[in-house]
Amino acid sequence: MGANSSTALGAASESSDGRISAEHPGVTDLFAVLAYGEISAFYRLAEEAKLSPSLRGRVAVAKMAGNEMEHFQTLERALADRGVDIFDAMAPFVRALDAYHASTDPSTWLESMVKFYVGDGIAADFYTEIAGALAPEVADVVRDVLAETSHSEFVIEEVRTAVAQNRSERDRLALWGRRLLGEAITQAQYVMAQRDELTELVLTATGDLNGIATLFEHMQNSHAERMRVLGLA
Amino acid sequence: MGANSSTALGAASESSDGRISAEHPGVTDLFAVLAYGEISAFYRLAEEAKLSPSLRGRVAVAKMAGNEMEHFQTLERALADRGVDIFDAMAPFVRALDAYHASTDPSTWLESMVKFYVGDGIAADFYTEIAGALAPEVADVVRDVLAETSHSEFVIEEVRTAVAQNRSERDRLALWGRRLLGEAITQAQYVMAQRDELTELVLTATGDLNGIATLFEHMQNSHAERMRVLGLA
Numbered sequence: 003m004g005a006n007s008s009t010a011l012g013a014a015s016e017s018s019d020g021r022i023s024a025e026h027p028g029v030t031d032l033f034a035v036l037a038y039g040e041i042s043a044f045y046r047l048a049e050e051a052k053l054s055p056s057l058r059g060r061v062a063v064a065k066m067a068g069n070e071m072e073h074f075q076t077l078e079r080a081l082a083d084r085g086v087d088i089f090d091a092m093a094p095f096v097r098a099l100d101a102y103h104a105s106t107d108p109s110t111w112l113e114s115m116v117k118f119y120v121g122d123g124i125a126a127d128f129y130t131e132i133a134g135a136l137a138p139e140v141a142d143v144v145r146d147v148l149a150e151t152s153h154s155e156f157v158i159e160e161v162r163t164a165v166a167q168n169r170s171e172r173d174r175l176a177l178w179g180r181r182l183l184g185e186a187i188t189q190a191q192y193v194m195a196q197r198d199e200l201t202e203l204v205l206t207a208t209g210d211l212n213g214i215a216t217l218f219e220h221m222q223n224s225h226a227e228r229m230r231v232l233g234l235a
Numbered sequence: 236m237g238a239n240s241s242t243a244l245g246a247a248s249e250s251s252d253g254r255i256s257a258e259h260p261g262v263t264d265l266f267a268v269l270a271y272g273e274i275s276a277f278y279r280l281a282e283e284a285k286l287s288p289s290l291r292g293r294v295a296v297a298k299m300a301g302n303e304m305e306h307f308q309t310l311e312r313a314l315a316d317r318g319v320d321i322f323d324a325m326a327p328f329v330r331a332l333d334a335y336h337a338s339t340d341p342s343t344w345l346e347s348m349v350k351f352y353v354g355d356g357i358a359a360d361f362y363t364e365i366a367g368a369l370a371p372e373v374a375d376v377v378r379d380v381l382a383e384t385s386h387s388e389f390v391i392e393e394v395r396t397a398v399a400q401n402r403s404e405r406d407r408l409a410l411w412g413r414r415l416l417g418e419a420i421t422q423a424q425y426v427m428a429q430r431d432e433l434t435e436l437v438l439t440a441t442g443d444l445n446g447i448a449t450l451f452e453h454m455q456n457s458h459a460e461r462m463r464v465l466g467l468a
Contacts, residue, residue, distance in 0.1 A: 041290075044297045048281030057274075057329075058322055061307070064277045068304030071297050089291055096290075 028203025034091035037077040044070040050114035073147035080143045102189040119157045127221045135207035162233040176234045261436025267324035270310040277303040283347035306380035313376045335422040352390045360454045368440035395466040409467045
């Protein structure tokens with residue numbers, strides 16, 4: 003696949019500059035999985051806010067959750083522009099994303115904060131890499147909904163402060179971070195195995211299977227960097 | 236109080252056009268109670284979305300909740316402009332608003348929808364009336380955070396459809412609506428009894444105690460109208 007061995011599908015939906023055109027059928031899947039990611043993150047955050055020791059924490063989380071809904075609405079408009087109903091489009095991704103959240107259900111406020119920061123980061127790495135190979139009007143939507151928020155600063159401070167003086171908490175959260183990465187990759191693979199058009203898009207975007215391996219290597223490096231930022235490595 | 240019998244406080248903070256100036260100390264309370272209203276509505280909506288029979292319903296509720304957070308951030312900026320920390324300012328209102336929500340905890344999806352529509356409406360009536368007596372820069376903030384949203388349409392349709400063919404559900408929800416109004420008034424009275432500056436602002440805004448009686452009459456009429464719109468009267 004990729005530039006040299008495109009499938010019929012890939013060839014038909016590559017634009018003249020070699021970027022994946024907006025007509026590629028995998029683009030609908032891409033927007034849809036992002037959209038269900040936003041709505042499920044919204045409800046997980048709202049739920050986990052109960053773990054917050056303070057009103058300040060609950061407000062910070064509510065702002066993050068509100069942000070997810072702004073992104074959701076961007077994707078809803080982008081899908082509507084494609085003549086696609088967002089609920090139909092999201093349906094194939096409900097199971098994998100729900101499974102990810104069920105298998106990484108935080109039991110403490112700090113686990114919730116680490117999950118927010120690390121999970122968001124893993125997703126952003128993946129989609130940003132893909133965005134680089136997409137036609138500008140598609141890439142813009144993807145980058146828009148991945149835009150860094152100032153809320154990350156709140157999370158970093160909460161976690162760094164808590165683990166600075168507490169080695170066992172730090173070790174526990176370091177393991178937790180590793181588990182988040184593992185579960186995210188498991189569910190991403192499950193989605194790829196189910197959705198041919200999305201998989202084709204990802205393969206085209208990364209070049210080939212070696213490109214995917216390189217992408218996962220980048221993601222692991224960025225993950226390690228994020229763990230360092232949180233004081234967990 | 237009001238135009239003819241202002242207290243020293245009221246006289247000092249009325250602007251030349253007779254409107255309550257931005258310097259009135261009750262304005263901070265007004266913004267703060269609105270802000271805690273938004274954050275508590277956010278978390279109640281997120282919680283109640285679990286009662287939704289469909290993803291469509293959960294998404295609609297998440298949008299409403301996201302909207303509350305946009306309003307919260309408007310109020311946070313308005314309070315910051317006054318040099319006030321929003322958390323300090325909200326503290327006196329936590330008890331009354333939490334009590335309102337605890338005493339009106341919906342047990343079904345339809346109760347939750349009615350509460351959203353009716354509760355929002357009661358609050359909007361009250362604050363809109365007050366806004367009419369405020370200096371424009373204060374009134375703008377209040378009107379901004381009370382702006383009607385298109386989400387109301389979703390709620391109206393959900394409730395009307397459900398009760399059209401079901402008389403016992405309709406009767407049950409009609410009682411529920413009455414209870415919401417009663418609890419809202421109870422908690423509003425509790426707040427007024429605790430917060431002198433806010434009470435002074437409300438008395439100045441409505442003219443006098445007769446003005447407050449008229450305000451409550453308006454609110455009851457609007458409430459009845461909302462119940463009719465929902466098909467509950």
